Amino acid sequence: MLETLRLVAAIALATMFVVMGILHFVPTVARGMAAIVPPAIRKRVSGKLIVRFTGVCEIAGGIGLLVPGVRTLAAVALIVFLIAVFPANAYAAQHPERFGRAAIPFWPRLAAQLGLIALLVFVAL
Structure with missing residues (x-):
């Protein structure tokens, strides 16, 4: 059952x-x-x-999540990726007048990033 959940999460994240x-x-x-x-x-x-x-990183990481032999490596790489791109998200959150819909408020954005990281950890185990 747990392996099925991991696979479903991996497919959803990969997509x-x-x-x-x-x-x-x-x-x-x-x-x-x-x-x-x-x-x-x-x-x-x-x-x-x-x-x-970053687009190439996301595509490669997503595909990697679908390959059992590299799934853990892909999940770790995507965790590093999410941490690396967070400053851009924080910058957008600080300037909602300039970025409109892309300027998701800081705390919801942080919660979403942490949620994605938690799912990637789950998939990597």
Whole structure:
């Protein structure tokens, strides 16, 4: 029963990460994502490059969740990914007037990220 739940969670997470990753390559969505990269980071690396890179990371991680031999590694990589992208989400939350719907308030965003991390830990076990 527990293994079935892990598989269902892995499939759901994989679907979410792959779809979100693909959205990084849709021009209108990608522009919005590039805009929420904090300015201090954009000074060093192009926001467009970061969005493409993170899209590839999400797609690769999502696919990895579906491969039993690399599922744990993929889950750990996606946990690191979620932590790494959180500053962009926090930046957007601080500027709702600029980012509109992308500016999910900080605490709900943090709760969602922690929930995703918990699910990834569950899948990785």
